[in-house]
Amino acid sequence: MSNNIAELRFILAGWLIDGSGGPVKRDQLLKIRNRLFSDIMDNGQKEIDGTDILNLSRYTILPCLIDSHVHLFMSGTNNQAVRRHQLRAGFRDIKDVISRHINQHLSHGVIAVRDGGDAYAHTLRYKSERQGGTHGSLYLNVAGKAWHKPGGYGSFVGEAPLFNQGLAEAVANNSEGIDHVKIINSGLNSLTEFGKESLPQFNLEEMKGAVDIANILGLRTMVHANGRVPVKIALKSGCHSVEHGFFMGMENMQRMVDQDIFWVPTAYTMKAYYKHLKKKGVERLVSRKNLDHQLEQIFQAKRMGVSIALGTDAGSLGVHHGSSVLEELKLLMEGGFSLEEAIKCATLNGAWLLGLKRMGLIAKGMTVNFIAVKGGPSDLPDSLNRIALMVVNGRCLNKCRG
Ligand SMILES: [Zn+2]
Structure with missing residues (x-):
């Protein structure tokens, strides 16, 4: 044939x-x-x-499936030496890592990914050196470097604005070649204290200024945010998607519905921690509780009509490129989605978020x-x-x- x-x-x-x-x-x-x-x-x-x-x-x-949150420069491996190497390696090494991850996506039916950034913008360079929108048939949307507050969480996936620069200015001056803006507005979830909410990194004025500039540049903004206040600031700024959203609460979900903003819950990250962390450690216990809490939020979000796009955060510990998409599908189903509805999160909703017309x-x-x-x-x-x-x-x- x-x-x-x-x-x-x-x-x-x-x-x-x-x-x-x-x-x-x-x-x-x-x-x-x-x-x-x-x-x-x-x-x-x-x-x-x-x-x-x-x-x-x-x-x-x-x-074909769409993963709306990946980090192509990192593998899901639990080999700490490999993880440390990937965090600081040069483009010569990382370009092969990225190619390998792209093949893993394609072999699991993933046609498009939205990358959440890396500290040296290797994924942006990878895309620009290969020109055009597809990479061995994979559509690759890149953020380049994510933005975080000076001294705040997120240096391994991006950088802070220069000391004499605001967030909006940083976004305005660094938009070449990127497909969307990524901003980090909270810390990681605590793995030692269940439900502990981290402080926002940027205030509403800073965040809104950045989202407005991104809009003028024709770029959508994805915001990493956990906890009620960081998510609220992200939503009020008019961003296009909230990433993770652990412990964000129902008020924020209602805002998502009202403002038509997507949520990318990345629930499998917690299940993967649970699977890979030390059997008797408190971190393993807390990651299991975080997962259960996120599944409850997914259940409520579905009931309220929040638009969810499937994203895995592939590259996180134990979250492998490609295969994790089906793990995240399973968790959406555990959270109350039918198979067809879960697949919509990984197809039509992802296509909208990535701006891919006639797809999904x-x-x-x-x-x-x-x-x-x-x-x-x-x-x-x-x-x-x-x-x-x-x-x-x-x-x-x-x-x-x-
Ligand atoms: Zn991420």
């Missing part, structure tokens, strides 16, 4: 999860024209005439991007570990088989 799906006219899907959050559809016939879906019909088996068709009647198809949804007029996994929806999300077929812009990334 050709590697070019564009030469085909039909795909028969045993099960279709379209990315809208709506229920799984059985036996669908997808028509293709010029690398776009031109029609989607019920009763696919009856409609086919046997020609120009990719028969995926024993497969579930869904849009399998519908008439959308680009032919999809993954196929063997078996029905009940095998998901685990079957994402064995992607049978990935099609990006009408081209098969692996061998086309039906």
Whole structure:
């Protein structure tokens, strides 16, 4: 079979999860024209005439996935020597690390990632040296360096504005080549004291000034924030997404709904800590409690109608690029999302947040991007570990088989 799906006219899907959050559809016939879906019909088996068709009647198809929060310069390994090396290594070493992580994403059906920054802006350089929007078919949105307060948390993923510079000025002067702005407005979650909230790094005036400048530059702003006050400042500034949002509380969730701001909960980070930290240590216990609390927040957010985009924070301890997407999907489901709704967080919602048009949804007029996994929806999300077929812009990334 050709590697070019564009030469085909039909795909028969045993099960279709379209990315809208709506229920799984059985036996669908997808028509293709010029690398776009031109029609989607019920009763696919009856409609086919046997020609120009990719028969995926024993497969579930869904849009390619999007991870809205990664750090490509770091691996999820728990080997501390490797982690220390990656934190300070030069571009010559890190570019291979980034390539490896990109391949891990692609092999798990991830078509796009939003990078949350690194101290030396290696990921920005990686993207600019490879030109264009895709990297071996992966769409890569980069922040360059994240911004944190002088002396505040976050130096390993970014830097502070110069001493005579405000946050807004720093954003304005460092926008070349980036796709979005990343600001850090709190510390990490405490792993020794459950529920301890860190102080905000920037006040509302500073944050708003930075978001306004980013808007003028046509860039969206992602804000790392945990705890009620840091999240409240981020939301009031008009940012586009709150990252993590541990212990942010229901008032902030209501603000998210009212202002249509996305939440990227990165719950798997806590489960990974739990799995990797010392068995008897207090940190392991607190990370488990943090996870449970975040799952409760996810449950409330769903009930209230908060828009959630799936992000893993891949590169964090135990959070591996690619495979963690399905771990985060599982946690969204533990937090009350149906499979279809969880997949929407990793497809349509991610596409909106990354500004990727015609992606994240399998519908008439959308680009032919999809993954196929063997078996029905009940095998998901685990079957994402064995992607049978990935099609990006009408081209098969692996061998086309039906
Ligand atoms: Zn991060």
